[in-house]
Amino acid sequence: MTYSLLAPEMLLVALGIIVLALGLILPGRGQKFTGPLAMAGTLGILGLVLWQFGYEAEFFQGIYRVDSYGNFFKVLFLSAALLIFAMSGHYLKLFGDRQSEWYSIMLFATLGMIIMASCGDLIILYVGLELMTISFYILSAYLLDDGRSAEAGLKYLILGALSSAVMLFGISLIYASSGTTVFSLMYQALQAQYATQPVLIAGIVMLIAGFAFKIALVPFHMWAPDIYQGAPTPVTAYLAVGSKAAAFAALLRVLVIALPMTHFNWTLLLAILAAVTIIAGNLIALAQSNVKRLLAYSSIAQAGYILVGLAASNAYGFKGVLFYAMLYVFSNVGAFAVTALVETHSGRSDLEAFSGLAKRAPMLAAIMTICMLSLAGIPPMAGFAGKFYLFSGAIQSGYLWLAFIGLIMSMVSVYYYLNVSRVMYIGNSDDQCLPVPAIARAALLLCLAGTLLIGVYPQPLSQFADIALKVLH
Amino acid sequence: MIGLNHYLILGTCLFGIGIYGVLAKRNAVAVLMSIELMLNAVNINFVAVNRFIRPDEVLGQLFAIFVIVVAAAEVAVGLALILSIFRHTKSVNLHDFNLLKW
Numbered sequence A: 001m002t003y004s005l006l007a008p009e010m011l012l013v014a015l016g017i018i019v020l021a022l023g024l025i026l027p028g029r030g031q032k033f034t035g036p037l038a039m040a041g042t043l044g045i046l047g048l049v050l051w052q053f054g055y056e057a058e059f060f061q062g063i064y065r066v067d068s069y070g071n072f073f074k075v076l077f078l079s080a081a082l083l084i085f086a087m088s089g090h091y092l093k094l095f096g097d098r099q100s101e102w103y104s105i106m107l108f109a110t111l112g113m114i115i116m117a118s119c120g121d122l123i124i125l126y127v128g129l130e131l132m133t134i135s136f137y138i139l140s141a142y143l144l145d146d147g148r149s150a151e152a153g154l155k156y157l158i159l160g161a162l163s164s165a166v167m168l169f170g171i172s173l174i175y176a177s178s179g180t181t182v183f184s185l186m187y188q189a190l191q192a193q194y195a196t197q198p199v200l201i202a203g204i205v206m207l208i209a210g211f212a213f214k215i216a217l218v219p220f221h222m223w224a225p226d227i228y229q230g231a232p233t234p235v236t237a238y239l240a241v242g243s244k245a246a247a248f249a250a251l252l253r254v255l256v257i258a259l260p261m262t263h264f265n266w267t268l269l270l271a272i273l274a275a276v277t278i279i280a281g282n283l284i285a286l287a288q289s290n291v292k293r294l295l296a297y298s299s300i301a302q303a304g305y306i307l308v309g310l311a312a313s314n315a316y317g318f319k320g321v322l323f324y325a326m327l328y329v330f331s332n333v334g335a336f337a338v339t340a341l342v343e344t345h346s347g348r349s350d351l352e353a354f355s356g357l358a359k360r361a362p363m364l365a366a367i368m369t370i371c372m373l374s375l376a377g378i379p380p381m382a383g384f385a386g387k388f389y390l391f392s393g394a395i396q397s398g399y400l401w402l403a404f405i406g407l408i409m410s411m412v413s414v415y416y417y418l419n420v421s422r423v424m425y426i427g428n429s430d431d432q433c434l435p436v437p438a439i440a441r442a443a444l445l446l447c448l449a450g451t452l453l454i455g456v457y458p459q460p461l462s463q464f465a466d467i468a469l470k471v472l473h
Numbered sequence B: 001m002i003g004l005n006h007y008l009i010l011g012t013c014l015f016g017i018g019i020y021g022v023l024a025k026r027n028a029v030a031v032l033m034s035i036e037l038m039l040n041a042v043n044i045n046f047v048a049v050n051r052f053i054r055p056d057e058v059l060g061q062l063f064a065i066f067v068i069v070v071a072a073a074e075v076a077v078g079l080a081l082i083l084s085i086f087r088h089t090k091s092v093n094l095h096d097f098n099l100l101k102w
Helices: A002-027 A028-051 A068-087 A091-096 A101-119 A124-139 A146-179 A183-192 A196-217 A223-228 A233-258 A266-287 A291-312 A315-346 A362-376 A382-396 A399-428 A439-458 A461-471 B004-024 B028-052 B057-089
Strands: A057-059 A063-066
Touching: A002 A057, A002 A063, A002 A362, A002 A382, A028 A068, A028 A101, A068 A101, A068 A223, A068 A233, A068 A315, A068 A461, A091 A101, A091 A233, A091 A315, A101 A124, A101 A233, A101 B004, A124 A146, A124 A439, A124 B057, A146 A183, A146 A196, A146 A223, A146 A382, A146 B004, A146 B028, A146 B057, A183 A233, A196 A233, A196 A291, A223 A233, A223 A291, A233 A315, A233 A399, A233 A461, A266 A291, A266 A399, A291 A315, A291 A382, A291 A399, A315 A362, A315 A382, A315 A439, A315 A461, A362 A382, A362 A399, A362 A439, A362 B028, A382 A399, A382 A439, B004 B028
Parallel strands: none
Antiparallel strands: A057 A063
């Protein structure tokens, strides 16, 4: 047990506290330094995680694990945080002198996600989950002058707390039937019992319902569009990318390591949830006129695609989950970054604000189109490779109907994704040039490079995901 | 003789009352209180299971303490958010919060 392997987590706590303290010590002018400090620190921690990638350790009798699976998701969360910090520099002017706190809470939310991805015990899982969600309650309501932002925060808090209570009730039932909360011991304890217990099934279903809320699966998705629209755009981007990936990371670990399938075959439950989510998310997205809301419904649908891999529950499907979660970071952050730039420029996020964007800012329009095509799953982009893994996993496990629904609905989704492009390229514009700050440009180009490179040459990321998944077998 | 079942039934009843409160109450503060009720129902479950099924370990009690601490943090943020929204709408009635719609 070498505690130096916990360095990324500890450094992240330290960075969060330093950024918070600097904002208090250096009022006014000091706010300028906290952003670059947070970015540099996150970059450093990302480097450290990559450097320690292959190491494995269990801490405190297996309740916390450092392994390549957790490290894969650490890389995902830290790169997402970094991209979002970079894209949101101009947006933060809306926050006035509260920027350092924003960076600090974002870092704590990242820490919560990292804990969720590395947990080996239900208590740790719960603490990580709450660290992440409580940070997001604050972040969603961060625009104090905007009534919509406050409303988004309060709605998220009430529904989020309700869902964690349901999840906790499920955890208490699982604890009652297994007598432990540590994943590895739980597997043995549950394997030893032969009779199927209704208590255990109720517990697993409530646990999955709690996760389904965090991932925003239909019928637990009602909060997502409101919160995505009301929250500040960088926060929405992180909510869509980070909190979903964290919930998937934890769900995959719990289902595969802790709950043997001898009692209750949860794959059919997940398959039905995935099918309903894909259909409802895509169909409702067709009717949206606000781009943030459209991206909210699109991200509901995307979560459905990722769940297909989990329902498939074989090597291909799990690889698809990790692969898609990573490429989703680049494509989705790219789309949200363009939305944030348009929103800061025009003050609106409806489709009309994007009208004629191709003339005002050709690069933004091109990146938005490519990210949207990737989300729709058009071949040269990354989304196609991800969907290929997910759906072939589903077909291998006999869920042919699920792959079929996914394919049909991907075709439907092309309509609303390309509708945004149509408005950007054909619509009229007021010919006002839209300036892009240098650092946001760098973030956008990184998103573009990620989306295109993973699509054209998916092998490195696929091998990366394979290495990460070895721990689970 | 009071056994595990009685405690679990009590916990489930409290949980149900909590859900009813969240769904039916209009006052945001009352909704927060109902959520607290649900979390405390879970705590009863944890402690009872700990006492009757695994008395040799204190895992359930430990979990209950974590739940209490996290619930306190959640309520602190919740009340702050209610204050912040009260500045805009001059109300804590959930039906008045209707800027965001489906």
